Amino acid sequence: MDVERVDFLIVGGGMAGASAAYELAAHGSVAVLERESQPGYHSTGRSAALYTQTYGHPVVRALTVASWDFYTNPPDGFSEHPLLTPRGVLLIGRADQTAALDRDFAEGRRLTPTVERLDRAETLARAPFLNPDYVDGAVWEPEAMDMDVHAIHSGYLRGLKARGGRLVTDAGVTALERRDGLWIASTPAGDFAAPVLVNAAGAWADVLAGMAGARAVGLVPKRRTAITFDPVFADPADGAGLAGWPMTIDVDERFYMKPESGRLLLSPADETPVEPCDVQPEELDIAVAIDRMEQAVRFSVRRITHKWAGLRSFVADKVMVAGYDESVDGFFWLAGQGGYGIQTAPAMGRTAAALATGRGLPPEVAALGVRAEDLAPARLRRP
Numbered sequence: 316m317d318v319e320r321v322d323f324l325i326v327g328g329g330m331a332g333a334s335a336a337y338e339l340a341a342h343g344s345v346a347v348l349e350r351e352s353q354p355g356y357h358s359t360g361r362s363a364a365l366y367t368q369t370y371g372h373p374v375v376r377a378l379t380v381a382s383w384d385f386y387t388n389p390p391d392g393f394s395e396h397p398l399l400t401p402r403g404v405l406l407i408g409r410a411d412q413t414a415a416l417d418r419d420f421a422e423g424r425r426l427t428p429t430v431e432r433l434d435r436a437e438t439l440a441r442a443p444f445l446n447p448d449y450v451d452g453a454v455w456e457p458e459a460m461d462m463d464v465h466a467i468h469s470g471y472l473r474g475l476k477a478r479g480g481r482l483v484t485d486a487g488v489t490a491l492e493r494r495d496g497l498w499i500a501s502t503p504a505g506d507f508a509a510p511v512l513v514n515a516a517g518a519w520a521d522v523l524a525g526m527a528g529a530r531a532v533g534l535v536p537k538r539r540t541a542i543t544f545d546p547v548f549a550d551p552a553d554g555a556g557l558a559g560w561p562m563t564i565d566v567d568e569r570f571y572m573k574p575e576s577g578r579l580l581l582s583p584a585d586e587t588p589v590e591p592c593d594v595q596p597e598e599l600d601i602a603v604a605i606d607r608m609e610q611a612v613r614f615s616v617r618r619i620t621h622k623w624a625g626l627r628s629f630v631a632d633k634v635m636v637a638g639y640d641e642s643v644d645g646f647f648w649l650a651g652q653g654g655y656g657i658q659t660a661p662a663m664g665r666t667a668a669a670l671a672t673g674r675g676l677p678p679e680v681a682a683l684g685v686r687a688e689d690l691a692p693a694r695l696r697r698p
C-alpha cells in the first residue's frame with residue numbers, strides 16, 4: 316500500500332489536534348488522523364463551553380489568559396461568528412463555605428484584577444434566582460465568556476485546509492512503527508509517515524504512547540455528566556432574562572449551571588475515573604446534580620431535554636502535557652487537557668507548534684511565567 320508522507324502527523328482531531336495542526340501547517344505539511352467520522356465526537360463536542368481565567372492550576376490559568384487575544388481578535392477569515400460572548404461566572408457559597416470563597420477571590424484576582432467578592436445582598440441582586448436561605452456570598456468574574464466551540468474547532472480545521480493540511484476521518488491509528496527516522500502510522504484509511512508524530516489522542520493518549528513504545532504519563536480520564544432542562548418557576552416572572560444569567564458554580568465545584576439555548580445546562584461536576592471510551596451518563600449522577608442545584612435555587616427541573624457525559628483527562632498535577640518524549644524519538648505529547656482544553660487551545664496550539672519545531676515557548680506564554688518544564692512529559696516520570 317502507498318504511504319502518504321508529511322512533515323507532521325497528528326493523531327486526534329479534537330480541539331488539541333486541530334489547534335496544533337493549524338499552527339504546524341505554517342511550518343510544514345500536516346495530516347490529522349481521526350478515528351471517528353466526526354472530529355469533535357469525543358470531549359471537544361461535549362464541553363460546557365466556558366472560558367474562565369480563574370479556573371485550575373496557575374499554569375492552566377496563564378495559558379487561558381494567553382489565549383484571550385486569539386479568541387477576541389482571531390485571524391481574518393477564521394470565523395464568521397464571535398468566538399466569545401459575555402457570560403460572567405458567579406462562584407457561590409453557603410456561610411460554611413466562606414473560607415473557600417475568600418481563597419478563590421484572592422487567587423482569582425492575582426491574574427484577573429476585575430474579579431469581585433460579593434456579599435449576600437450583592438449576590439442575590441446579581442442572581443435573584445438563588446435561594447436566599449442557601450447562599451451567603453459569591454465571587455464574581457465578569458469577564459468569563461461563553462465559547463462557540465463549534466466555530467473555534469471548525470475555524471482551526473478550515474484554516475488547516477487553507478494552509479494545505481488535511482484531516483483524515485475514519486482513520487484510527489492501529490499500529491505505529493519507527494523506520495528510518497519516520498513514524499509509520501497504520502489506519503483503515505491507509506498508511507501515513509512523518510518524522511514527527513503529535514499525540515493529541517485525548518483520553519487515549521497513553522494508549523497511543525503504548526503503540527509507539529513510549530512510557531505512559533499516567534493519564535486518568537474522568538467522566539463528567541451534563542443535562543439540559545426546562546426549569547419551572549413558582550412565579551413565572553422569576554424566569555425573566557434567563558438567557559442572560561451568569562454561569563453559577565458551587566465554590567467547592569459540587570454542581571454548576573448556565574443558560575444554554577433558552578434552557579439551562581446543569582452538571583454535578585463529577586470526576587469519576589474510567590477507562591477511555593465513548594462515555595455515557597449515569598442516572599445517579601443526574602439525580603445528584605438536580606438535588607444539589609435545587610437546594611441552591613428558587614426553581615426546579617420540569618423536563619430533561621438532553622443528557623450526556625464526556626471525558627476530562629488529567630495527569631497527576633492537572634497541567635497539560637506538551638513536549639517531546641524524552642526517550643522515544645520524534646514522539647510529541649499534547650495531552651492532559653482536563654477541563655480546560657477549549658479555553659487554552661490557542662495558547663496550547665501555538666506552544667505545541669513552537670516546541671515541536673524546536674523554537675522554545677511562544678513569548679506571550681513565557682511572559683506569563685510558564686516554563687517548558689511545566690509542560691514537559693519528563694516532569695511526570697521523576698520519582
Ligand SMILES: Cc1cc2nc3c(=O)[nH]c(=O)nc-3n(C[C@H](O)[C@H](O)[C@H](O)COP(=O)(O)OP(=O)(O)OC[C@H]3O[C@@H](n4cnc5c(N)ncnc54)[C@H](O)[C@@H]3O)c2cc1C
Nearest residue numbers: 327329330331350357358359363365488517625656657658
Ligand atoms: C462535561 C464537560 C465539560 C467541559 N467544559 C469545558 C469548558 O467549559 N471549558 C473548557 O475549556 N473545557 C471544557 N471541557 C474539557 C474539554 O472538552 C477538553 O479538555 C477538550 O475537548 C480536550 O480536547 P482533545 O482534543 O484533547 O480531546 P478529544 O476531543 O477527545 O479528541 C481526541 C481525539 O482523538 C481521537 N483518537 C483517539 N485515539 C485515536 C487513534 N488511535 N487514532 C485516531 N484518532 C484517535 C479520538 O477519536 C478523539 O476525537 C469539558 C469537558 C467535559 C466532558
